[in-house]
Amino acid sequence: MSATESISSCGRCGKPANLQCPKCVELKLPREGAAFCTQDCFKASWSSHKSVHQKAKLSSLGTGTPAVQNSASPNEGWLYCLKKGQARTPKIPFFDWTGTLRPYPISSKRIVPDHIDLPDWAIDGIPKIEPNSDLQHIVEIKTTEQIERMRETCRIAREVLDAAARVIRPGVTTDEIDRVVHEATITAGGYPSPLNYHFFPKSCCTSVNEVICHGIPDARKLEDGDIVNVDVTVYYKGVHGDLNETYFVGEVDEASRRLVQCTYECLEKAISIVKPGVRFREIGEVINRHATMSGLSVVKSYCGHGIGELFHCAPNIPHYARNKAVGVMKAGQTFTIEPMINTGVWRDRMWPDGWTAVTADGKRSAQFEHTLLVTETGVEVLTARLPSSPSMFPWLKS
Structure with a gap:
C-alpha cells in the first residue's frame, strides 16, 4: 500500500484513510475509492476492488491514456455519491432498489466565484x-x-x-x-x-x-x-x-x-x-x-x-x-x-x-x-x- 498525499475516505468502511492501492497509483486512477484506512480493509475489499483495475485497462487499450474509473462516466472525475455527499465510489452501490431508476455518476463540484456572498456551510459543508x-x-x-x-x-x-x-x-x-x-x-x-x-x-x-x-x-x-x-x-x-x-x-x-x-x-x-x-x-x-x-x-x-x-x-x-x-x-x-x-x-x-x-x-x-x-x-x-x-x-x- 502507498501513502496518499492527503487524507481520503476508506473505500470499504468510510473512515479517514491515508493508504492507497498501489495498482491504482500505477494506473493513475483517482484517489477516491482507492484509499483504505488499514491493510485489513484493503485485503477485505480486494476481491471487488481489483475489478476497477481490469475496467481501467480495458477502457484504456489503444488510447495510451489512463482510463476513467467507470465506463458509464462521461469524463474523468465522474463517480457515484455516498455518505450524504462526503464520499465517492467508482462502482454503483448495492441496494434493493424499489423502482426502475438507478443512480448514475456525478460530476465534480461546481466553482463559485470569489465575489459571491457565501452561506456559512459553503466551504466545509457544515451550517453553524x-x-x-x-x-x-x-x-x-x-x-x-x-x-x-x-x-x-x-x-x-x-x-x-x-x-x-x-x-x-x-x-x-x-x-x-x-x-x-x-x-x-x-x-x-x-x-x-x-x-x-x-x-x-x-x-x-x-x-x-x-x-x-x-x-x-x-x-x-x-x-x-x-x-x-x-x-x-x-x-x-x-x-x-x-x-x-x-x-x-x-x-x-x-x-x-x-x-x-x-x-x-x-x-x-x-x-x-x-x-x-x-x-x-x-x-x-x-x-x-x-x-x-x-x-x-x-x-x-x-x-x-x-x-x-x-x-x-x-x-x-x-x-x-x-x-x-x-x-x-x-x-x-x-x-x-x-x-x-x-x-x-x-x-x-x-x-x-x-x-x-x-x-x-x-x-x-x-x-x-x-x-x-x-x-x-x-x-x-x-x-x-x-x-x-x-x-x-x-x-x-x-
Whole structure:
C-alpha cells in the first residue's frame, strides 16, 4: 500500500484513510475509492476492488491514456455519491432498489466565484448558525427590510427555476439541469443554497419518477415519459428563496399527468387558506383531503419550513392530516409549503447516497413548492410565476 498525499475516505468502511492501492497509483486512477484506512480493509475489499483495475485497462487499450474509473462516466472525475455527499465510489452501490431508476455518476463540484456572498456551510459543508438559532423554536416576524430582500431573492429563484424548465426534454442529463441552475444563480449574483449544505454535492435537487425529493443531479439522461422535479433555492443579500416544480419529459402517461396536476392543486388549495389566525396544522388537512380524493397518498417524512436568513427554521409545515404542528399564522411570517404526493404508498426509502428519498413501492411521486409571506389580509406568493415564465403545465393554459 502507498501513502496518499492527503487524507481520503476508506473505500470499504468510510473512515479517514491515508493508504492507497498501489495498482491504482500505477494506473493513475483517482484517489477516491482507492484509499483504505488499514491493510485489513484493503485485503477485505480486494476481491471487488481489483475489478476497477481490469475496467481501467480495458477502457484504456489503444488510447495510451489512463482510463476513467467507470465506463458509464462521461469524463474523468465522474463517480457515484455516498455518505450524504462526503464520499465517492467508482462502482454503483448495492441496494434493493424499489423502482426502475438507478443512480448514475456525478460530476465534480461546481466553482463559485470569489465575489459571491457565501452561506456559512459553503466551504466545509457544515451550517453553524442555523442548528442553534432561536428561530428553530420561534417563528420570526420579518421586518419590512427583510421582506424586501426576500422578495428580491425569491424573484431570482423563480427566474433560475424557469431557466432550468426551459432545457428539460428527453436526452438532457440532470447534471446539465444543475449546470443551468448553477450558472443562472451565479449570474444573478446569488449562491445556490443546496451546494455543500450538509455536504449535498450539487446546486439543485432533481427528483425523477419514484424519487420523492433530494435527488442528486447526475449523468442519467432524461427519457421520454419521465417526470422530473427541480428544486431550487437561492441565497442572495443574506436571505434564501426556495421553490420547486415537477415537469413532464416528452409524452407522459395519463396517471403521471393526473399525479402532477393533483400535486399542483394540493399546493394551490393550501396557499388559498394562508392568512393571519389560521393554524399551521390546517395546511396538512387541506392537502390530505385533496390527495386522498384522487386516490393518492401524502408523504409524511418531509415538511415545509420557515425560511429567511436561515435556509430551514420554524415553523414546521407537515402536509398530512391529523398532524401535530404548533402555532398560528401571523403577518410577516415567511415559510414554504411543498407537498410531496405519491401514486402508491406514502412511505419512503433512502438510497445509499444518503440524500435520495424514493417511494417504498417504486411508484411515482410529484412535488410543488412556493415560498410564502403572510400579509395582513392573506398571503403573498414570493416565488409566484412571472409573465416570462415558460408554459409548462397544460391546465394553466387559458
